[in-house]
Amino acid sequence: MLISQQRLERPTAGVRPFALTALRHPMVSSLLTDHRALLADLLDGLGSPLHIVLPEIFEENVxxxxxAFAEAGATADILFAKKANKADCYVRSAAALGVGIDAASTPELVKALAGGVPGHRIGISGPEKDDTLHTLAVQHGCLVAVDSISELRRLAATARLARRQATVLLRSRTAGQPASRFGMSAAEREAAVGLCVELADAVSLRGFxxxxxxxxxAERATxxxxxxxxxxxxxxxxxxxxxxxxxxxxxxxRYVEPRLWDEFLEQNEPAHYHAAKDFNDFYPYGGQPAAQAVGAIMAHPVDGGESLARKAERxxxxxxxEPGRALLDQAGFTLYRVQQVDDRRDVAGYAIVTVAGSSFSLSEQWFNSDYLPDPLLMSAQPTADETFPACVAGSTCLESDLVTWRKIGFPRPVRRGDHLVYLNTAGYQMDSNESPFHDAALPLKAVVRLGEGTAPPRWRLDGI
Incomplete structure (x- = not known):
């Protein structure tokens, strides 16, 4: 099931100033507490950074x-948004559970098919898709979200050549976001519906x-x-x-407790970041869980009082x-090895911890923001408790390569060889922005499943 907020470990109030302690699934806590030696061996053997992916938690979330949809009285087909993580293990889990895939490129579609997801459970999204993606989608009976009249005509021509009928959705701009670059205007949508009727031998309009x-x-329900x-x-x-x-x-x-999130927003200021970096926007880390959001969307009153779910049924x-992040909640974390510590506390009031790797493997920088849940410090040789303020930098030659711009109040001094754990990184963080900069190899992903009873965890490299 989706991670129950009652099951997650909660941070202790007042641990340290501006603490944003990440919520943890029991399986994650077990790995970090009982199997720390295994994680250390994996990091040493497979390189830093290393992504740990946990398909069992993905399956719980499905x-x-x-x-959540059933309790809301709604019928919904789930398509896992492949763009949220490139790991093959999640696709295999989706296939085993009868979940579809949302693909927005030919490689994503090929991986979905190779992972065992049949074409009729695959949705094709993305603007103005190319002919190769159209052809493969038509051949496998995928549901194609068409972005424009010109794309609709191209898709129909592809279907006729293949002597098949393409199944389509028409992507439409909403009244609330009329300036979106995606989808059709009201006039274009009207014309596209008429064109679908004319092209009925090649196109089957399934919806919007x-x-x-x-x-x-509320906006999504509207x-x-x-x-x-x-x-x-x-x-x-x-x-x-x-x-x-x-x-x-x-x-x-939800990454952190709402109370902590609200306190952080009230006190946040540029002085809390390296080089007084001023961020204007953050992901809502203390927001409502996905299951609650589903209930709110489906219960939202439309047309004067009827719920959205009831209208759909009627x-x-x-x-x-097409959930991505929501299905990956708690389903992975990222390990970094500390490469060097530049202790500037006497001058600047904080240290700079440099890790082996870069911010390309924690992709919030892509959104001109900072990944805010506190990293955990795993020390080979624990020292006495002492608050140690530090930001975390990557090992590239870029001034902007900060894995964490925010000054973290680590509970003890950080030392070379220590490990940092960034929790809940499977959704969009691990690989959205990874790059072989400096000719560095892309980080590996280790698929971990807990053993039965007292058996140790089992692991393998993703894709093998």
């Missing part, structure tokens, strides 16, 4: 998300999708209601199979959802 920025449940109306209109115009509304992803994840509409 079960929990299904339950949309793109939203942000995590507002947009979904718009798409239900588009389905009803398409049926009246001859597309009888318009029954799907794709609500996208955007289900939030009109024969089924939802499609």
């Amino acid at each position: 079960v929990g998300l299904r339950r 999708s949309f793109h939203l920025n942000g995590y507002s449940t 947009a979904a209601n718009e798409m239900i109306e588009h389905c009803l209109d398409a049926r009246r115009r001859g597309s009888r199979s318009a029954e799907l509304v794709d609500i996208g992803g955007g289900l939030p994840v 009109t024969g509409v089924r939802f499609v959802v």
